[in-house]
Amino acid sequence: xxxxxxxxxxxxxxxxxxxxxxxxxxxxxxxxxxxxxxxxxxxxxxxxxxxxxxxxxxxxxxxxxxxxxxxxxxxxxxxxxxxxxxxxxxxxxxxxxxxxxxxxxxxxxxxxxxxxxxxxxxxxxxxxxxxxxxxxxxxxxxxxxxxxxxxxxxxxxxxxxxxxxxxxxxxxxxxxxxxxxxxxxxxxxxxxxxxxxxxxxxxxxxxxxxxxxxxxxxxxxxxxxxxxxxxxxxxxxxxxxxxxxxxxxxxxxxxxxxxxxxxxxxxxxxxxxxxxxxxxxxxxxxxxxxxxxxxxxxxxxxxxxxxxxxxxxxxxxxxxxxxxxxxxxxxxxxxxxxxxxxxxxxxxxxxxxxxxxxxxxxxxxxxxxxxxxxxxx
Amino acid sequence: xxxxxxxxxxxxxxxxxxxxxxxxxxxxxxxxxxxxxxxxxxxxxxxxxxxxxxxxxxxxxxxxxxxxxxxxxxxxxxxxxxxxxxxxx
Numbered sequence: 001x002x003x004x005x006x007x008x009x010x011x012x013x014x015x016x017x018x019x020x021x022x023x024x025x026x027x028x029x030x031x032x033x034x035x036x037x038x039x040x041x042x043x044x045x046x047x048x049x050x051x052x053x054x055x056x057x058x059x060x061x062x063x064x065x066x067x068x069x070x071x072x073x074x075x076x077x078x079x080x081x082x083x084x085x086x087x088x089x090x091x092x093x094x095x096x097x098x099x100x101x102x103x104x105x106x107x108x109x110x111x112x113x114x115x116x117x118x119x120x121x122x123x124x125x126x127x128x129x130x131x132x133x134x135x136x137x138x139x140x141x142x143x144x145x146x147x148x149x150x151x152x153x154x155x156x157x158x159x160x161x162x163x164x165x166x167x168x169x170x171x172x173x174x175x176x177x178x179x180x181x182x183x184x185x186x187x188x189x190x191x192x193x194x195x196x197x198x199x200x201x202x203x204x205x206x207x208x209x210x211x212x213x214x215x216x217x218x219x220x221x222x223x224x225x226x227x228x229x230x231x232x233x234x235x236x237x238x239x240x241x242x243x244x245x246x247x248x249x250x251x252x253x254x255x256x257x258x259x260x261x262x263x264x265x266x267x268x269x270x271x272x273x274x275x276x277x278x279x280x281x282x283x284x285x286x287x288x289x290x291x292x293x294x295x296x297x298x299x300x301x302x303x304x305x306x307x308x309x310x311x312x313x314x315x316x317x318x319x320x321x322x323x324x325x326x327x328x329x330x331x332x333x334x335x336x337x338x339x340x341x342x343x344x345x346x347x348x349x350x351x352x353x354x355x356x357x358x359x360x361x362x363x364x365x366x367x368x369x370x371x372x373x374x375x376x377x
Numbered sequence: 378x379x380x381x382x383x384x385x386x387x388x389x390x391x392x393x394x395x396x397x398x399x400x401x402x403x404x405x406x407x408x409x410x411x412x413x414x415x416x417x418x419x420x421x422x423x424x425x426x427x428x429x430x431x432x433x434x435x436x437x438x439x440x441x442x443x444x445x446x447x448x449x450x451x452x453x454x455x456x457x458x459x460x461x462x463x464x465x466x
Contacts, residue, residue, distance in 0.1 A: 037409040150412040280460035294454035
């Protein structure tokens with residue numbers, strides 16, 4: 001039996017980023033519990049992308065702030081995280097899409113994100129290898145980018161451990177005890193921990209964790225598949241998006257990407273050849289020279305999807321149970337800002353960004369949903 | 378022989394010395410070691426190095442049985458073009 005100021009369930013980017021900011025704010029007595037190894041869930045399975053080209057004020061502002069923090073991490077963390085602002089090149093296939101994305105760009109510009117609509121000739125200047133025959137232009141934001149998930153995990157782990165955070169891996173939460181309407185303790189398969197605050201950053205397990213405290217979170221897990229190619233010389237800077245398809249090149253030279261298989265909710269993490277067939281066809285249509293490049297490996301991860309495709313942040317019925325989940329495919333890119341928001345919420349009792357107040361679980365009761373129109377992969 | 382000269386993973390240039398260092402840094406299970414060092418994530422899919430890593434990890438940890446990694450398709454790298462069915466849009 002031990003006592004902590006904050007116990008965090010989940011050793012992915014949410015948990016590590018929250019611990020990072022708690023440590024920075026002077027809260028050192030923090031425990032992270034991870035049922036597998038660090039980054040074994042959605043963080044380590046993600047597509048690496050970091051973008052501000054969203055359609056709602058909440059997503060755009062959170063991601064604008066998150067990109068600032070990604071830059072700070074890149075410059076301040078001792079272990080390199082390979083954050084790179086190579087941009088997001090969102091190819092538009094017809095005039096209807098062009099019209100839609102013109103509106104999105106307007107909203108993004110009003111909120112301080114410097115995206116723009118560019119012509120297909122300008123697309124060629126950014127990535128000469130792209131097939132522009134079936135596009136009318138692109139939405140382009142040069143400050144979007146990507147980072148390497150396992151280097152991010154390592155960098156945060158080294159930092160928080162040096163500040164006194166305890167990390168327990170291969171340890172699973174079995175139940176949660178409440179007293180007078182507050183979380184009192186967490187019981188794992190190895191030990192029991194008393195805590196003042198509990199953070200639910202359990203990703204695909206977040207619904208189950210919330211249930212242990214008697215709360216029904218309206219999230220569902222959806223399988224999404226990804227593949228990486230053999231390493232190539234650097235040639236592709238941005239993340240390329242076209243319809244459901246996305247791909248980019250990592251700092252290790254591999255082409256990483258995915259596409260949507262339009263599946264229903266599922267707990268299955270197997271990968272299949274149907275995905276490779278669809279993904280390969282879309283990739284080669286978009287960047288024909290990749291046809292001879294070899295796909296090296298494929299896998300699957302979960303999008304933990306909320307009814308309006310926005311995260312669920314902060315507390316509700318139980319004041320000391322803090323949610324950080326339901327990112328609907330955007331958890332990695334939101335990681336820095338979510339960690340800072342949740343740490344501040346624990347320390348000060350409120351969010352320092354007004355937009356985050358719209359993202360509590362309360363919105364599903366009051367019906368104040370905020371619909372995101374661009375979810376890819 | 379010097380551990381820094383013993384190459385375990387040829388695709389990703391990982392030496393025995395680096396594995397021992399990572400183990401002492403706290404990367405004590407095979408999946409964490411693999412992701413920290415990139416060992417076994419190259420084009421050969423770990424066919425040479427993962428058995429060597431398992432053996433090394435067994436020695437370092439004093440355990441007889443080491444869990445192996447989750448295998449991921451394809452078995453060997455296959456070109457994008459090979460997955461495209463002709464005539465199908």
